[in-house]
Amino acid sequence: MAPERSRFSSFIATSLAGLTVLSIVLGIAVGLVSVAFHYLINGWSYLMTGFSDYPAHAGDAHGFLGLSPVFIIAVPVISALLYSPVVEHFTPGSRGHAVPEVMFFVRRKGGRIPGRNALVKLFAASLTLGGGGNAGREGPIVMIGAAISSWVGTRLGLSKQRLMFLCACGAAAGIAATFNAPLAGACFAVELILGVLSAEYFAFIVFSSVSASLVAQQFFPNQASIPLGQSLDLFSHSDYILVTIGAVVAALAGIAFSKLLYLVWDGINLLYHGKDWFRPVVCSLLLGIFLYFFPLLYGTGESVQLRVLSGDFPVWMVLALLGGRALGASFTISMGGAGGVFGPTLFVGACAGAAFGQVVQPWSASSTAIYGVVGMGAAFAAASRAPLTAVFIIIEMTRQYSLILPMMLAVGIATGISLFMTRSTIYTQKLHRRGDRLSDPVSDTLLGRSTASDLMHEPPQLLSQELTLAQAERALENSGETSLAVVDSQGEFQGSVSALLLGHEIDKRGEDTPLRDISLTAAFCTPTELPSQILKELVESSLSNLPVVGRSQEVLGYVRGRDLIVKLYRQQTRALNQRELGDSLGCRIRKRWRNHRHHR
Structure with a gap:
């Protein structure tokens, strides 16, 4: 069996045909998991409320147990009691929205994601979202898809580059299957997960994305995930001016939501000082009270978002839903619930755009729903700075292909506003706050961040400063090195002597002169210095070996120029x-x- 596995791994690692097969298989697998994820969320919601879509029955008693609507307060608490200990035991430190974690694992850890993250995230997210948590489905499914792909790639012994690409395939498949948006899934993987576009790898990502969508379509109708029921068109070119203003409004709403998320995060950190596993349980009580008074905001909220776009609510109600979703989602994610920020950002954008559309309706020849749809793309583009994903995912989710021009205009404006106003995105801010960076120019160089301690060898010989020049010359010849470090009686570094320097000093002073009487080369490096400083010292000192000196002035090793x-x-x-x-x-x-x- 071992030889067959070895040949198969080699086929996958070196063959484009093998990668094609693997990307399609991963797309199918992630598509099936996405379908299971959907049913788990709806199943838990049905068990807790009696309805798979509770907002459509907001404020009603339990669907089949007949429990009072007050029971909704306990639903998030019960859910948190089940998932929080599991998350804390198996994946501590991975709470909150998961896309930043995937971005970090792919770009900085070579795509190695612990396999158990997928199972834990699937369990926790199903209970969080089915239990009323105000968050999106994209974060968990991206983590699940990427973790499955990473596990498969690691088992096959694939290279770091191939592993990173497989994680992107899994993430794309998750988005594609969840929102029936294969092109947007591929763009999401390229813009946010990989951060770089490669024509070769994009093709394989598309294979995963399409295969996952085809799998999902076997279980769900092949229709828009936001079915508006009408074709939207911009009937007047003058409405582009209103689209521009609406894009600014929605972009500001998206940025405000991203700032509110981390403001609430800091607030909970400031007020809660108990055990980490109990934090979601305590906070879920407040979430349950919130849902009792605002039952329309239960769960992911797709049905309510559709009603907002359809014009079912007055302006004041739309603005209330905007504020409530932004606060509820920030609280759900900050307390440690498992969910994404993509869905809430779209909800915020839809409300901001729809409210704007209702206000300007007397001056617009187009439907108010257009401003809500465009607002979704603008809000997401401003929060994530992923313009291609923003354009394609809204168009694919709504199937409003006639809106691609106003959508592109709005997304472009929103992205520009985001670049002007913020340093980080809703995804990268989580990483920046803990000191992680996705892009590091030093890591991209040939020698990367290898330090002197990583590059050094044991010193072949140390010369005492009491040796004569003749003795030092013989020691240097016997060592096979062209330079050696000199130390005093306490073992402290005094400098280096090279064959060239010894020859010059012997001609000048004589063979019996001790090393302590000549001027040694003082160049050295510390264990933490990077290759740039090491190379600089080697060039300026003309040494072939640079001593690595510790805090107590002891010689720890040599960095050889030829090794670099x-x-x-x-x-x-x-x-x-x-x-x-x-x-x-x-x-x-x-x-x-x-x-x-x-x-x-």
Whole structure:
């Protein structure tokens, strides 16, 4: 069996055909998990309230147990009592919205996501969202899809680059299956998870996204996830002016929500000082009271969002729903509930746009729903700075392809406002607050962030400063090195002596002169210094070996200049080999044929 697994892993790792098969299989798997996730959320909601969509029956008694509507206060608490200990035991520190974690694992950890994260997130998110939590489904399903893909890729022994790409495939599949939006899922994976566009890898991401959507369509109707029931058109070019103003309003609402999220997070951290696992339980009591008075805000809220876009509520009610969803989602995620921020951001944008549309209706020739749909894209673009995803996911979710021009205009404006007003996005802010960065220019260099302690070797020999120049010359010849460190009787570093320096000093002072009487080369580095400083010292000192000196002035090791050159050579060779692996089958056959003819 082992040889077969080895051949299969090699086929996947080196063949584009193998990657194609794997990306499709992962898309199917994540699509099935997405379907299961949907039923788990609805099932838990039905068990807790008697309805799979409680907001459609807001304020009613329990659907089949007949319990008083007051029972809704206990629903989030019961849910938190079940999921919070599990999360704290298996994945401590991973509370909140999950997309930032996936972004960090992919870009900074080479795509290695612990497999148990998928199961824990599936369990916790199902109970959080089915139990009334105000959050979105995209965060958990992105984590689940990426974790499944990472687990498969790790088992196959794939390279870091391939593993990162597989995580993007899993994330794209999750978005595609959840919202029936395959193109938006692929854009989401490229813009937010990978952060870089590659034509080759984009094709495989699309394979995963499409296969996941096809799987989901076997269980759910192939229709818009936000079915507006009418075709929306912008009937006047003058309405583009109103679209521009509405985009500004929705963008500001999206940015305000992203700021409120972390403001509430800080507030809970300031007020709660108990055990981490009990934090969601305590906060869920407040969430339950909130839902008792605002039952329309129970759960993910897609049905209420559709009613907002359809114009079922007056302006004051739309604004109340906007504020309530922004506060409820911020509280749910900040307390430690499992959910995403994508859904709430769209809800906030829909409310901001719909309210604006109702206000300007006397001056607009177009439907108020247009401003709500455009507001969704603008709010998400401003919060996430993922313009392609914002355009395509709203168009695919609503199937309003005629709105692509106003949507592009609104998203462009919102992205510009976000760049002007904020340093980070709703996703990266979570990472920045704990000191993590997704992009590090130093890490992208050939030697990366390797420190002197990572690169050094044991010192072959240390010279006492009491040795004569003749003795030092013989020791240097016997060591095979071109320079050695000199220490005093206490073992403290005094400097380095090279063969060139010894030859010059012997001619000048004589062989019996002790090392302590000559001027040694003082260059050295500390264990934490990066390759840039090491190379600078090597160049300026003309040494071939740079001593690594600790805090007590002891010599810990040597960094050899030739070792750095070898490391650069190996990294460059691996990159070239990786490029060769990316060649098509036909290209590789032609190369082998040319090599065969050349050797003949």
